[in-house]
Amino acid sequence: MSEFALIERIKRHAVARDDVLLGIGDDAALLAVPAGMCLAVSVDTLIAGRHFPLATSAVDVGYKSLAVNLSDLAAMGAEPAWATLSLSLPSFDSTWLDQFCAGFSELAREFNVALVGGDTVRGPLSITVGIQGFVDPKRALLRSRAQVGDLLWVSGTLGDAALGLKALKAKAGDQHLSLLQRLNRPTPRVAAGLFLRDFSVAAIDVSDGLLADLTHLARRSQVGARVYLNQLPTSAFARSYVGLDDYQLRLHQLSGGDDYELLFTSHRSSRAEIEAGFVDLGLQVTVIGEITADPTVEVLDADGRRFIPALRGFDHFA
Ligand code: ADP
Ligand code: MG
Numbered sequence: 001m002s003e004f005a006l007i008e009r010i011k012r013h014a015v016a017r018d019d020v021l022l023g024i025g026d027d028a029a030l031l032a033v034p035a036g037m038c039l040a041v042s043v044d045t046l047i048a049g050r051h052f053p054l055a056t057s058a059v060d061v062g063y064k065s066l067a068v069n070l071s072d073l074a075a076m077g078a079e080p081a082w083a084t085l086s087l088s089l090p091s092f093d094s095t096w097l098d099q100f101c102a103g104f105s106e107l108a109r110e111f112n113v114a115l116v117g118g119d120t121v122r123g124p125l126s127i128t129v130g131i132q133g134f135v136d137p138k139r140a141l142l143r144s145r146a147q148v149g150d151l152l153w154v155s156g157t158l159g160d161a162a163l164g165l166k167a168l169k170a171k172a173g174d175q176h177l178s179l180l181q182r183l184n185r186p187t188p189r190v191a192a193g194l195f196l197r198d199f200s201v202a203a204i205d206v207s208d209g210l211l212a213d214l215t216h217l218a219r220r221s222q223v224g225a226r227v228y229l230n231q232l233p234t235s236a237f238a239r240s241y242v243g244l245d246d247y248q249l250r251l252h253q254l255s256g257g258d259d260y261e262l263l264f265t266s267h268r269s270s271r272a273e274i275e276a277g278f279v280d281l282g283l284q285v286t287v288i289g290e291i292t293a294d295p296t297v298e299v300l301d302a303d304g305r306r307f308i309p310a311l312r313g314f315d316h317f318a
Helices: 003-013 058-074 094-110 160-169 173-184 190-196 210-221 246-255 268-281
Strands: 020-022 038-047 079-089 114-122 126-135 151-155 203-205 224-228 262-266 285-292 297-300
Touching (some): 003 094, 003 114, 038 058, 058 079, 058 173, 058 190, 094 114, 160 173, 160 246, 190 262, 210 246, 210 297
Parallel strands (some): 079 114
Antiparallel strands (some): 038 126, 151 262, 203 262, 224 285
16 A cells, blocks of 8 residues: 555544644644633654554554543543544555554544544554643643642542553453453543543543652642552452452552553542542542642551552653
């Protein structure tokens, strides 16, 4: 397939939006930003073998490459609008491309994201998606907004994606399809992010691991945090992982990446309202700790002792 044919094929999948004045096909896209809003802009690269296992299907790679970007917008409280796609492909294989586009456009349709441009090159398999969305700058969820005494919350459950990867590596994937699904097809918490704009919250999405991402949030806010180990939300799938002791489970929950849940803070007085909002969203939400003045991130076990995990998170350059 030629580069031109490939771009035409990608274009066929693109969602249409009225604010795309000029999409794929020219030197740049022309896009209309609503009055009073600012653009939330983010970009993420997925490299085969590093950010997803080499055996991941093209559909899942397409899905995940957009999902991780939507998750960044969710963590800003932004409404997704447009995306760009830069593909580095070992060969211009139409079967792979169609499947990739099917996964990508499944999410693009769900969140009404128009693909407005990109780039296509031959090289090792890697996918870079850029995303743009709208947010009122006064209501954006910033990492820097945490205050001493705030509650610390997380959406959904933790550790599932890391356990999915563990199952895959142990070639026990078939017994753990739900965990694998969490690894390959994370659900971006966009609606939750939009809901949280009504509260003055600090937020970050859990991509590198709870402790790593909590540390980013705490640093930006110049605060510390305390996490209660026995409050970390655990899925039934994680709980029933055969041969996993409690220590191993907690390690995966604290340090495993790829959950793409929202980690956020709120004033204590907002607790009931936030809980009610998440009931309406149909999404689990849990208070897992609090924000402290001491600028460290600590984890306490059920007996109130400090829990020191062996691994803190996933650092691509470590
Ligand atoms: P240029 O030479 O100006 O970079 P290209 O030939 O790379 O243009 O791309 C032609 C058009 O196709 C541009 O509008 C570009 O944004 C779009 N495009 C290229 N690759 C992709 C892709 N992988 N996904 C979406 N749009 C793409
Ligand atoms: Mg180009």
